Amino acid sequence: MMTVPFSDLVAQQHEIDGEVRSAMREVFESGAFIGGPAVAAFEHEYAAYTGTRHCVGMGNGTDALEAALRAVGVGRGDEVVIPANTFIATAEAVLRAGATPVLVDVDEHALLIDPAAAAAAVGPATRAIVAVHLYGQPAPVERLEPIARSAGAVIVEDAAQSHGARRHGGASGGLASIAATSFYPGKNLGAAGDAGAVTTDDPELARTVRMLGSHGSERRYAHELLGFNSRLDAVQAVVLSAKLRRLEDWNVRRRAIAVAYGALLHDLDELTLPVVAEGNEHVWHLYVVRVRDRERVAAELAEAGVATGIHYPVPLHRSPALVDQTIRRTDCPVTDAAAGEILSLPMFPHMTASQVVAVTQALRTAVHAPALPAERVVIPALERSGSWPAG
Numbered sequence: 001m002m003t004v005p006f007s008d009l010v011a012q013q014h015e016i017d018g019e020v021r022s023a024m025r026e027v028f029e030s031g032a033f034i035g036g037p038a039v040a041a042f043e044h045e046y047a048a049y050t051g052t053r054h055c056v057g058m059g060n061g062t063d064a065l066e067a068a069l070r071a072v073g074v075g076r077g078d079e080v081v082i083p084a085n086t087f088i089a090t091a092e093a094v095l096r097a098g099a100t101p102v103l104v105d106v107d108e109h110a111l112l113i114d115p116a117a118a119a120a121a122v123g124p125a126t127r128a129i130v131a132v133h134l135y136g137q138p139a140p141v142e143r144l145e146p147i148a149r150s151a152g153a154v155i156v157e158d159a160a161q162s163h164g165a166r167r168h169g170g171a172s173g174g175l176a177s178i179a180a181t182s183f184y185p186g187k188n189l190g191a192a193g194d195a196g197a198v199t200t201d202d203p204e205l206a207r208t209v210r211m212l213g214s215h216g217s218e219r220r221y222a223h224e225l226l227g228f229n230s231r232l233d234a235v236q237a238v239v240l241s242a243k244l245r246r247l248e249d250w251n252v253r254r255r256a257i258a259v260a261y262g263a264l265l266h267d268l269d270e271l272t273l274p275v276v277a278e279g280n281e282h283v284w285h286l287y288v289v290r291v292r293d294r295e296r297v298a299a300e301l302a303e304a305g306v307a308t309g310i311h312y313p314v315p316l317h318r319s320p321a322l323v324d325q326t327i328r329r330t331d332c333p334v335t336d337a338a339a340g341e342i343l344s345l346p347m348f349p350h351m352t353a354s355q356v357v358a359v360t361q362a363l364r365t366a367v368h369a370p371a372l373p374a375e376r377v378v379i380p381a382l383e384r385s386g387s388w389p390a391g
Helices: 009-030 037-050 061-071 088-096 115-121 141-150 203-212 234-244 247-265 294-303 333-339 353-366 380-384
Strands: 054-058 079-083 100-104 126-132 154-158 178-182 196-200 217-219 287-291 342-345
Touching (some): 009 037, 054 061, 061 088, 061 154, 061 178, 115 141, 141 154, 234 247, 294 342
Parallel strands (some): 079 100, 079 126, 126 154
């Protein structure tokens, strides 16, 4: 029986090993562990990649989102509109900034923040709307912008799951005045530990973010703001620079896997396959299907050696961790319905064609659908994607 992991970070590391070892030697010989040339180089490279003028590296994505919110003026007494279908870090960052999260529903098809729900939730205290780019595709930022303007608020991108994605030609991380991202190892662009960044065209916002992540200081012992300690270290910058040079190719492979999944699963009435929202270029951080009897299907896939995930099983408006927090909740029927059905299939750029077939055949069996005959299991999209591992 072939086993298929949910992700394979070791394969990524093997691809960049020689380059990283050489660059790491320079870091250790220089002693520039915090800041220094490696961090400056990555910040320049990632800003260029997102089409922005400034990138500020941070210790993790949650800190980056908090700093972005605080930089645009979010604080005590403010409200921030966020989708209920997101990782808890989105709410944590709002609460840490001193503001109140306002949880709203997502759209039925892409499960991204619903502009109509956001419009209904804004009020006099709204200071920001967080556009969470989920599963690998951007939220409809241009539809949220007039809603934010009418409330005197700003859009902040949560771009942790969308490295390389585009909307109407614009790059994730550069669609609004400021964006935060995470480089957690499992992301499309992942470090060898925790890391994050903020991107913006505004030099003053970049300056504020950098100060916030360095104890509110630009100069040693001169503290202008009450900040915290969250800086990108050189070791992570080296890994990120090496992976950034390969990110476009890795995203091409992810797209090919998504096409293959669609080709091999499209005939199953028991499944709802993910969709690409109009105007988006998806990078498939996650491949999320919806399936009835999700727990049984996931268990049968595990028995067949296929690892899966759920992103996310408990919506934020039902999270025990947030029960005692100051949060404004709205009705979220789409989020509630999706939470009981969503299932994330294995998705990583070094996935082999054989692994893709193994996942789809195991899933077909789990939903009591016939396996595809061997002659129909052809994956031309994978074969066209370059040096694809045949497995």
